[in-house]
Amino acid sequence: MEKIGxxxxxxxxxxxxLLIAINSVCxxxxxxxxxxQGMMAGVNTAKEYYTRxxxxxxxxxxxxxxxxxxxxxxxxxxxxxxxxxxxLFGGWFGDKFGRIKSxxxxxxxxxxxxxxxxxxxxxxxxxxARLINGFGxxxxxxxxxxxxxxxxxxxxxxxxxxxxxxxxxxxxxxxYWIEYGCSFYQNGESAFVWRFPIAFQIVPLLFLFGIxxxxxxxxxxxxxxxxxxxxxxxxxxLREDGVQSTGKAEAEFQDVRNIVELERKxxxxxxxxxxxxxxxxxxxxxxxxxxxVIWLQIMQEWIGIAGVTxxxxxxxxxxxxxxxTVGWVAGLNQIxxxxxTLVCVFTLDRIGRRWTLYWGSVVQGIVLFLAGGLSRVSxxxxxxxxxxxxxxxxxxxxxxxxxxxxxxxxxxxxVPWLYPAEIFPLxxxxxxxxxxVVGWSIGNxxxxxxxxxMFEALNEKTLxxxxxxxxxxxxxxxxxxxxxxxxxxxxxxxxxxxxxIWNWDAEKNYKILVEQNPExxxxxxxxxxxxxxxxxxxxxxxxxxxxxxxxxxxxxDDSDEKGTAKHL
Numbered sequence: 044m045e046k047i048g049x050x051x052x053x054x055x056x057x058x059x060x061l062l063i064a065i066n067s068v069c070x071x072x073x074x075x076x077x078x079x080q081g082m083m084a085g086v087n088t089a090k091e092y093y094t095r096x097x098x099x100x101x102x103x104x105x106x107x108x109x110x111x112x113x114x115x116x117x118x119x120x121x122x123x124x125x126x127x128x129x130x131l132f133g134g135w136f137g138d139k140f141g142r143i144k145s146x147x148x149x150x151x152x153x154x155x156x157x158x159x160x161x162x163x164x165x166x167x168x169x170x171x172a173r174l175i176n177g178f179g180x181x182x183x184x185x186x187x188x189x190x191x192x193x194x195x196x197x198x199x200x201x202x203x204x205x206x207x208x209x210x211x212x213x214x215x216x217x218x219y220w221i222e223y224g225c226s227f228y229q230n231g232e233s234a235f236v237w238r239f240p241i242a243f244q245i246v247p248l249l250f251l252f253g254i255x256x257x258x259x260x261x262x263x264x265x266x267x268x269x270x271x272x273x274x275x276x277x278x279x280x281l282r283e284d285g286v287q288s289t290g291k292a293e294a295e296f297q298d299v300r301n302i303v304e305l306e307r308k309x310x311x312x313x314x315x316x317x318x319x320x321x322x323x324x325x326x327x328x329x330x331x332x333x334x335x336v337i338w339l340q341i342m343q344e345w346i347g348i349a350g351v352t353x354x355x356x357x358x359x360x361x362x363x364x365x366x367x368t369v370g371w372v373a374g375l376n377q378i379x380x381x382x383x384t385l386v387c388v389f390t391l392d393r394i395g396r397r398w399t400l401y402w403g404s405v406v407q408g409i410v411l412f413l414a415g416g417l418s419r420v421s422x423x424x425x426x427x428x429x430x431x432x433x434x435x436x437x438x439x440x441x442x443x444x445x446x447x448x449x450x451x452x453x454x455x456x457x458v459p460w461l462y463p464a465e466i467f468p469l470x471x472x473x474x475x476x477x478x479x480v481v482g483w484s485i486g487n488x489x490x491x492x493x494x495x496x497m498f499e500a501l502n503e504k505t506l507x508x509x510x511x512x513x514x515x516x517x518x519x520x521x522x523x524x525x526x527x528x529x530x531x532x533x534x535x536x537x538x539x540x541x542x543x544i545w546n547w548d549a550e551k552n553y554k555i556l557v558e559q560n561p562e563x564x565x566x567x568x569x570x571x572x573x574x575x576x577x578x579x580x581x582x583x584x585x586x587x588x589x590x591x592x593x594x595x596x597x598x599x600d601d602s603d604e605k606g607t608a609k610h611l
Contacts, residue, residue, distance in 0.1 A: 074247055076211055083119050123484040123491065129152075130477040132181070150251045152182060185477040190261055262278045267470065319478075335524060376444065401520065411447060462524075
C-alpha cells in the first residue's frame with residue numbers, strides 16, 4: 044500500500060504476530076499509566092518533597108506530619124482533572140485524526156508534563172505539572188483501548204486487553220519498588236529520592252512516541268474515514284495467513300462498511316453534549332451507553348481499591364509490623380496483585396464480562412466486611428494492651444487485604460476499561476471511550492479527596508461502605524449491562540437498539556435484529572461472507588435497520604407487492 048509507510052510493521056507481520064506487536068505497544072502505554080498511578084504514593088513520603096511542597100514536616104519519629112491535607116490531596120487529585128479534560132480532547136482528536144496520531148500526541152504531552160514534575164520547585168509548579176501530565180495520560184487512556192479492540196478478533200478481544208492491564212499493575216509495582224530502593228539513598232534526605240522516580244516515566248513515553256508511527260492505523264477508523272483500500276489491506280494482514288484466503292478479512296470489512304452506512308443513517312453528527320443526553324442518536328442510544336460506562340468506572344473506585352490502598356499501611360501497623368517490614372509487605376502485595384491479573388487473561392473471554400464482575404463483587408464484598416471486623420478487634424486489643432491478640436487478628440486483616448487486591452486484579456480491574464472500548468458506535472468510539480475515562484477521573488478524584496476524611500471520621504468502618512458498594516454492583520450489572528463477550532464490535536449497535544434500559548429487553552431485541560440484519564453481523568461473526576464466491580462482487584443488501592418493527596413493515600410491503608403482481 045502506497046499510503047502506508049514502507050517501514051510499517053503491517054508489511055512484515057501477519058495474524059497473531061501482528062496482533063501481539065500491536066498489543067505490546069498498547070501494553071507499553073498501559074504500563075506508563077500504571078506507573079504514573081503508583082508513583083505519587085512514594086513521592087508523598089519523601090522528606091525533601093513534602094517539605095519543599097509545604098504540606099508536611101518530619102515528626103520526632105521520622106514520619107511525615109501533615110499540616111495541610113487539602114494541599115497534599117489537591118496536588119494528587121488535580122492529575123485526575125487533567126485526565127478528564129485530556130480524555131475528552133483525545134476522544135475528539137482520535138475520531139477525527141486517527142488512533143496513531145492521538146497516541147503519539149498523548150505520549151509527547153505526557154513527556155512534557157513529566158519533565159515539569161521532575162523539575163518542580165514549589166507546590167504551584169507541581170500542581171500545573173500534574174495537570175499537564177494528566178492531560179497527556181487522558182489522551183492515551185481514551186485511545187489505546189480503542190485501538191486494541193478495533194484490531195483484535197472478537198473471540199479474543201478480552202484476553203488481549205487483560206494482558207495489557209497486567210502491565211498496568213506491573214507498572215504500579217515497578218513504581219513502588221523503585222521508590223522503595225530510592226528511599227535508602229542518602230538516608231532519604233536527597234531530592235533524588237522523589238525526582239528520579241518521576242523522571243523514570245519519561246523512558247517508556249519516549250519509546251512509545253518513537254515506535255507507534257511504525258504501526259498500522261485501526262482498520263475500522265480507516266473505513267470510517269473513507270480509506271477503504273487501506274482498511275481492507277490492514278484487515279487482510281490481521282486475519283489472513285497469506286497462503287490461502289478464507290474470505291474472513293473481506294467479510295469483516297463488509298461488516299464494518301455496512302455498519303458505517305447504518306450509523307450515519309440512524310444518527311446525526313454527535314458531539315459530547317449530544318452523546319451525554321442521547322439527543323439525535325436515534326436507535327443507537329448513545330446517551331444510555333455513556334451513562335453505563337461512566338458509572339461502571341465510578342463504581343470501580345467505590346468498590347474499595349482506592350480505600351484499601353490508603354488504609355492498608357494502617358492495617359499492617361495494627362498487625363504489629365515494623366516500618367521497614369510494612370515497606371516490603373506492601374511491595375509483596377503489589378507483586379501478588381500483578382500476578383492475579385493473569386487470571387483475567389484466561390477467564391474473561393470464557394465466562395464473559397458480566398460473570399467476571401459478579402464473582403469479583405461477591406468475593407470483594409465478603410473480604411471487606413471481614414477486613415473491617417478483624418481491624419476493629421485488633422484496634423480494641425491494642426487499646427487493651429493485648430498486643431498478641433492484636434497481632435493475631437491484624438494478621439487476618441492483612442490476609443484480607445491481599446485477597447481483596449488479588450480478586451480486584453482478576454476481575455474489576457480490566458472490565459471497566461474494556462467495556463467502553465467495545466460498546467460504542469464506530470462513528471464516536473474514541474469519544475465514547477473518553478466518557479469512560481471521565482467516569483474514572485471523577486471516581487478517582489472524588490475518592491482521593493474523600494478517603495482521608497472518611498477514614499479519619501469512620502476509621503475501619505469505611506471498609507463497610509466499600510463492601511456495601513460491591514453488593515450494589517451485582518443488581519446494577521445484572522439489570523443494566525448487556526454482555527459484550529464473543530460479539531463483534533459491529534453487533535453492539537444491535538445490542539443497544541432496544542428502547543428499554545433493561546438488559547433482558549436488549550437481549551430479546553438483539554435476537555430479532557440479528558435475524559433481520561444478517562448483512563450487519565453474520566459475515567465476520569458467524570463466518571458467512573457477504574461477497575459472492577463466484578463473482579467476487581458484493582451481494583446486494585436489504586434495507587438495513589435497527590428498528591425491528593420497520594423491518595417487519597418492509598417485509599409486509601414486499602409480500603403485498605408480490606401478491607399484487609401474482610394477482611395481475
